[in-house]
Amino acid sequence: MALTQLKYEFSPATPRALPVPAVHFGVVGSGDMEVIIENKDLGGKAVATVVTPVTGFDHVWEMVLRRFMDECQLGNVAISINDNNATPVVVSLRLRQALLEIEG
């Protein structure tokens, strides 16, 4: 009955810095999630932590996050996610929206 914590590490080919110290987006509603992306000196790498009540989707999380990281090429960032049964499409959407939050 505890929450699952998943950790992933990514090494972007051409690491790009987050233009703000941190950005937060999303609400942990049912089938939804929130994310904080923040600058952190990780020697160019990116780390992601997911806290979720769901088990058995470790591989899917990794793939969804990898696809996002491949697209955005962020380096030196820590990504923290609180999840409540978000589907992969919602996860991808919220991650993209978090970045749009900075631009908007």
Add this chain to the structure above:
Amino acid sequence: MSKWQTLQTRSFLESTARQRAQGLVDEGSFTELVGPTERFISPHLPELGEAVEFDDGVVTGIGLLGKHPAIVISQEGRFIGGAVGEVGGAKMVGALKLAQSIYEKLQAENPAEVQARRPIVLISFETGGVRLHEANAGLLAHAEVMDQIQNLRHKVPVVSVVGSKIGCFGGMGFVAAATDVIVMSEFSRIGLTGPEVIEQEMGRAEFDASDRALVFRTTGGKHKYIMGDCNYLVPDSIAAFRQQAIAIAALPMDAIENLRRIGSRSAIERQMQLVAMAAEVSPTDAKDMWKAIGNENPQQLIDANYTDFMAQAKRLTPAA
């Protein structure tokens, strides 16, 4: 259009707690306090395997309404129905204490400016009350919030802003009642016991919780406005709630006191008159009360748009 300007046009109902908080105060003036990056999550939910949120479902912060510092508390209904737990409750209490200390500082250092620059508290409710997963801490938070509201009495206006999907129920229904002013939209609700619980306890014949029209004409903004339980009814936009907050901030403190529905001898007398009236009408539906108050065609008022409703609705005891 800036992000803040876009927020102003948004439906309050559709917005998140954070969007509401940012949009209620002047452009660019909002500073979130104990925000998500501080990561004050509930210590209880992980034990139960329940999802957590970095802000524990409550956005707290400070901004400006003109010269008035505006302390904002905004509950997020999509996270566990906005239920109040230990951390979220403590954030509410902390925000109210901040309002008090700002007031006291102003009073001590610049008493002549109190009317023009005194703080205002805006609480945007979206909750069913206590978070059952951490009931004791949640209940305690309710009591502390009530205490703080009493401490601010006659000093800082505390305004309930109720325009959310879930509305304000359970213990927080009491808290809203204890504030100085209540502002609602017709799409939100205030009550104590939730509709489902009433149905469960009293039977479907007494109250059919699946009949949303019934639920709304018993607890919704239009009913609360007619009955005098809420002071102002505004259209469903962040801008409309903000405009109302600006108007309230400008009122002198004795006018604010007059807006209270409970907590004074005259308010108690009004309440007793209402009880006597209800006994006489013995309503079987909210519509019976609307009619008794002088609204000939309650159903038409229910279906009326905001402007028509405001023009036509007769209220029980129009507050000052």
Add this chain to the structure above:
Amino acid sequence: MSEQKVWNKTQRDTQERMSHASQYFKPGTKVFEAKDAVAILEAVIRSGDRVNIEGNNQKQADFLSDCLCKLDPARVNKLHMVQSSVPLASHLQAFELGIAEKLDFAYAGPQGGAVAKAIASGKLKLGAIHTYLELFARYFMDLTPRVSLICAYEADKDGNLYTGFNTEDTPLITEATKFKGGIVIAQVNKIVDKVQRVDIPGEWVDGVVQSPKPFFIEPLFTRDPALITDTHILMAMMALKGIYAEYGIKRLNHGIGFNTSAIELILPTYGEELGLKGKICTNFALNPHPTLIPAIESGWVESIHCFGGELGMAEYAAARPDIFFIGPDGSMRSNRAYSQTAGHYAIDMFIGGTLQIDKYGNSSTATAGRVAGFGGAPNMGCDAHGRRHSTPAWMKCGNEFTDQQNFLGDVPRGKRLVVQMQETFQEKLVPSFVEKLDAWKLAEQAELDLPPVMVYSDDITHILTEEGIAYLHRCKGLDQRMAAIRAVAGYTSIGLQAKPEETRALREAGIFKTPEDLGVDRSRANRSLLAAKSIKELVDWSGGLYNPPARFRNW
């Protein structure tokens, strides 16, 4: 010679049965009272009869269904129920009580689990699960009802019925029953001096009763725009650009659900912007979906023929006679048989959701332990092989359907677009794409001859998920189709088997398209694109004519 041969045994039997019922009728009328309803049914129903209780996915002859359950199973039993659907508890109770024995139907809805249980316990013998049209056809062939229990809004003393907005299955059931000598009993909401319009002539009806409560009706096609998500909107944008606009879909049916509601609600916004008004979505075989109101009001729609009514939409439909099919009395008439026929022969596209799609593209809403049935979707979710007229959309799809020529040589033929619109995961992360359909398990449990497949793979032309659109009919052979399905299946176990180089090749061939390939801007996929964001806004669009059921009101 032997004695005279008898050619009207059924008619004589009907006369004999009705003679036992006549004592309950008010003199000179066909009207009897609710308290005598059980006695009437006792008089006219005999063991072993084929009995129809009118009920589809909307209006229900619920009072008569309750009365049927009050018959003495020792006297009346082994009934063979032939009816569109069995969504009421009383429908199954008749089997539990031993009054009914066999069931031929089309749709079980909320009682899908109870049907499966009743089969397993041996109390219900299943004939077959049909589509609506298929079952209707059998009413005129080998499943003609002996007694039908129907429902209507109004009746007069002579039995003339007004079924109006919710005419639905009534004319068809009545005709099949009465013209083969059977007995028709109707429950009505009100006995009146003169019915508003004669939908069923009194001669075809044997008895009418005012039920204690109006008949039950389910607002099955009402979707609250407040519950439409950004993902629904993203998929709706893809549908408009990648399918509706691409093929110029004018005549269509929308399956039930939030995905199609989202499409309806972005027609006046995104659709307008794409310049599609008048080019798509002009003619519908469709129930009166409240979410279509903004598109109708914005001038997109030319005609809508309805299978049934939808609670709260009667006044709106009546006020738009240029769009809906309205009687001389000014109220709409729905008709399931006609609308299903239109949906089978005269639409160019069916788009709808499902629960499971297998790796070959077969889809099903059956899950283990639930016999949900088919309803009308399979008749719309297929190419009508008897179709001989052409339209540009049908021809374009046919031209792209290269595998079709394997059987036709050089003769051209069109193809109906059958689109499955489905997120790769549903709530609680249940995958929509599976190795093997649960329908197989169900077939085994419920002893069905074949797994209940809603839409077969060879009928599907497009699968649309949040990942993109797979244009399956453009594939050559099953292997390529399966690769295209893997490409749209996202992070499900099927999707994870996709090979990147294979997916890339499919994109190059125009068989798989992502939102980017379609030019759909993901950042715009949010609720601000919806022409109405709440039920209240639908009411506003309708000028106050739409009167939503209480459960959908938040004011």
